[in-house]
Amino acid sequence: MNENNGNRTWRKDPSFWGTRFRLIQPNLRKIDAKGLDVRALMDEIAEWGANAVLVNGGGIVAWYPTDHPHQAVNEYLETDFVAEALEAAHERGMRVLVRMDVSKSYPQLLERHPDWFRRDAEGRVATHWEMLTTCPTGPFWEDYNFRVVEELLGRYPDIDGIFYNAFGYLRCYCERCKRLFKEATGYELPLREDWDDPAWRAFVRYRYDRHADYNRRLAEFIDRVSPGTVLTIDTHVTLDSSAFIRESGWYTPQFASANACITSEAFNFLDRPYPRWVYWAGEETKIGGHIAQTCIILSYSKTIYSRRAAQPAPQIGYDLMQIAANGGSPAVAFSGMFDQDDRQSLPMIRRVYTFLRDHEDEYAAMKPLADVAIVYSQRTADVYGRERPAERWQDHYRGMYEMLAHSHIPFTVLHEGSVTLEKLKTFKCVLLPNIAAMTDEEAALFDRYVEEGGHLICTFETGRYDETGRERPEPALRCIGRTVTGKLDDPYSYLVMRDKRWLEEYPETDLLLFTGPFLATAPRPDAAGPLAEDLFGVPSVRNTTPEFAYWETTEDMPGLTIHACGRGTAAYLPWGPDKLYRDLGVPECRSLVAGLVKRAAGELTAACDAPREVELQIAARGEGGYLIHLLNGVGARGGPLTETVPVSGVSVRVRGAVRSARSLVTGEACPVETDGEASVITVPRLELFDAIITE
Numbered sequence: 001m002n003e004n005n006g007n008r009t010w011r012k013d014p015s016f017w018g019t020r021f022r023l024i025q026p027n028l029r030k031i032d033a034k035g036l037d038v039r040a041l042m043d044e045i046a047e048w049g050a051n052a053v054l055v056n057g058g059g060i061v062a063w064y065p066t067d068h069p070h071q072a073v074n075e076y077l078e079t080d081f082v083a084e085a086l087e088a089a090h091e092r093g094m095r096v097l098v099r100m101d102v103s104k105s106y107p108q109l110l111e112r113h114p115d116w117f118r119r120d121a122e123g124r125v126a127t128h129w130e131m132l133t134t135c136p137t138g139p140f141w142e143d144y145n146f147r148v149v150e151e152l153l154g155r156y157p158d159i160d161g162i163f164y165n166a167f168g169y170l171r172c173y174c175e176r177c178k179r180l181f182k183e184a185t186g187y188e189l190p191l192r193e194d195w196d197d198p199a200w201r202a203f204v205r206y207r208y209d210r211h212a213d214y215n216r217r218l219a220e221f222i223d224r225v226s227p228g229t230v231l232t233i234d235t236h237v238t239l240d241s242s243a244f245i246r247e248s249g250w251y252t253p254q255f256a257s258a259n260a261c262i263t264s265e266a267f268n269f270l271d272r273p274y275p276r277w278v279y280w281a282g283e284e285t286k287i288g289g290h291i292a293q294t295c296i297i298l299s300y301s302k303t304i305y306s307r308r309a310a311q312p313a314p315q316i317g318y319d320l321m322q323i324a325a326n327g328g329s330p331a332v333a334f335s336g337m338f339d340q341d342d343r344q345s346l347p348m349i350r351r352v353y354t355f356l357r358d359h360e361d362e363y364a365a366m367k368p369l370a371d372v373a374i375v376y377s378q379r380t381a382d383v384y385g386r387e388r389p390a391e392r393w394q395d396h397y398r399g400m401y402e403m404l405a406h407s408h409i410p411f412t413v414l415h416e417g418s419v420t421l422e423k424l425k426t427f428k429c430v431l432l433p434n435i436a437a438m439t440d441e442e443a444a445l446f447d448r449y450v451e452e453g454g455h456l457i458c459t460f461e462t463g464r465y466d467e468t469g470r471e472r473p474e475p476a477l478r479c480i481g482r483t484v485t486g487k488l489d490d491p492y493s494y495l496v497m498r499d500k501r502w503l504e505e506y507p508e509t510d511l512l513l514f515t516g517p518f519l520a521t522a523p524r525p526d527a528a529g530p531l532a533e534d535l536f537g538v539p540s541v542r543n544t545t546p547e548f549a550y551w552e553t554t555e556d557m558p559g560l561t562i563h564a565c566g567r568g569t570a571a572y573l574p575w576g577p578d579k580l581y582r583d584l585g586v587p588e589c590r591s592l593v594a595g596l597v598k599r600a601a602g603e604l605t606a607a608c609d610a611p612r613e614v615e616l617q618i619a620a621r622g623e624g625g626y627l628i629h630l631l632n633g634v635g636a637r638g639g640p641l642t643e644t645v646p647v648s649g650v651s652v653r654v655r656g657a658v659r660s661a662r663s664l665v666t667g668e669a670c671p672v673e674t675d676g677e678a679s680v681i682t683v684p685r686l687e688l689f690d691a692i693i694t695e
């Protein structure tokens with residue numbers, strides 16, 4: 001096989017990147033090159049169950065002998081690492097992505113190439129750590145990068161793909177960047193984020209477009225120089241900070257169209273904000289999966305500044321299984337190789353990777369199932385979220401996600417850029433968590449979805465703004481049957497229910513805690529009467545002296561309306577039950593929304609009685625039957641998951657007749673009972689995760 005490889009018999013296969021591959025990235029430090037045994041490294045990666053590897057290439061530090069003087073060859077390198085890695089990986093049947101990085105370069109190049117580097121508004125070169133960051137329109141990106149890639153692909157035609165690290169279109173105030181922006185939009189490059197400034201709004205759009213264009217040109221160049229070699233880049237589909245995604249110029253659906261797959265980080269560093277968003281890896285997989293095959297890269301490191309300290313084992317196992325259960329491709333990036341200073345989580349990663357390898361056929365063929373979709377709106381985070389996207393938008397969206405996950409409702413997430421009528425019609429119910437900014441076309445699509453039999457649940461200011469963030473005179477969605485007459489700030493202390501059916505899980509309560517803004521609404525003149533109207537406000541009791549905690553009147557403005565529209569329905573909650581759940585964990589909000597979903601969607605594909613922190617994921621197996629995942633996040637308490645709290649006797653109810661069920665983890669059969677049209681599977685004991693197949 002050695003000889004064959006020398007004779008270039010390796011067959012590149014771009015379609016591989018559309019499969020559920022398993023990738024490991026030994027992100028080598030310069031010093032790791034000393035006495036490096038590449039074959040032994042590749043042996044180990046293959047033994048761990050990976051079928052793809054991401055290796056150091058070039059850009060800042062070259063891991064091969066290069067003719068380009070501005071990428072410094074690693075001084076510890078004793079051989080041609082790229083050549084050896086390709087050969088050894090290919091011998092073991094693994095595909096290879098070669099890592100490039102053009103985000104930064106060396107200070108000593110500034111004098112000769114001042115136009116390579118980014119400038120701040122005062123004209124100073126922008127630095128990162130001890131390096132200079134590069135201008136995304138300058139010769140470094142537009143020429144130098146292409147020459148380096150050309151060299152790599154010319155020398156190593158067997159490279160399966162090029163991966164770019166830190167591939168962000170950062171703001172640059174050099175003369176060229178200013179001129180290009182003015183030519184494209186007519187505006188001066190805005191100096192700061194100001195959402196009232198049309199130049200800023202134009203800049204946000206411009207950067208998404210320009211970066212996607214660069215990415216497309218680079219992908220085309222790579223394929224031209226070395227047909228079949230793909231491009232993929234280091235990105236974030238979602239992040240705690242959506243401002244970072246915007247500042248990097250990533251609008252996922254637009255961006256991903258030129259890449260072989262999405263490669264998105266979910267580096268679950270310990271210094272992320274509390275309470276930790278625990279669904280990140282699965283969430284990015286869900287969103288990405290509607291756009292392209294999605295590979296989520298996890299970091300072995302605890303933080304970026306402590307790269308040699310390991311993630312807690314349960315956390316990384318949980319994250320890996322979120323990716324797999326949602327049909328994604330898992331990846332783990334290590335600082336260095338397997339000879340870690342902190343080895344505590346190596347066995348977990350190896351265990352999950354070999355598990356996924358041993359059941360490769362199941363994972364290759366499975367299709368995630370969802371009765372319900374939540375819409376994710378990057379645009380709303382931008383033009384409506386403005387300076388406070390987390391508080392104004394993301395909390396609504398994340399709260400909605402948590403409510404469905406905690407209710408074990410099979411759901412997925414659609415990026416607004418991947419919404420089509422055809423796609424919407426595959427869901428019984430679609431949720432719009434304060435999707436404030438939408439185009440007329442998108443609104444018409446949702447209206448049509450409802451007219452043709454779909455069910456929509458919208459919260460707060462959904463549809464009240466256009467795509468530029470301008471307030472509309474009327475909400476864009478006709479199907480909700482309401483107009484907005486005003487916005488009340490914290491007007492109520494409670495919402496009281498006239499009909500107890502809205503909170504079936506809490507029959508002993510007549511009201512919901514309320515705080516936050518509330519939209520006053522009135523019937524739309526052209527709308528038919530509502531199917532339901534309820535949840536009326538109790539005016540704020542601001543004097544909370546115990547003797548005064550009562551009320552004598554309630555308002556008549558509904559906090560819930562349901563309208564029929566064509567063959568479907570639209571429920572509208574003109575406040576933020578999603579945000580209240582995220583911020584305060586108000587359990588009745590979850591019960592309310594889950595109840596509305598179940599009322600709209602009817603019998604769900606699956607349900608279970610596990611604790612709320614156990615995620616239920618269901619997929620269709622290739623040959624019929626289900627692949628059911630239970631992911632046990634019990635015990636995270638807002639921080640990282642550091643232990644597994646076993647759960648006993650979980651019942652999973654699935655639609656249809658199931659003859660038998662078996663755990664892929666333990667190999668043991670699970671008891672199955674029939675209940676009418678459904679089947680109930682019992683999982684006797686759940687550790688960190690289980691994967692159950694049914695016949």
Ligand SMILES: [Zn+2]
Pocket residue numbers: 117118119135136137138172173174175176177
């Ligand atoms: Zn520039």
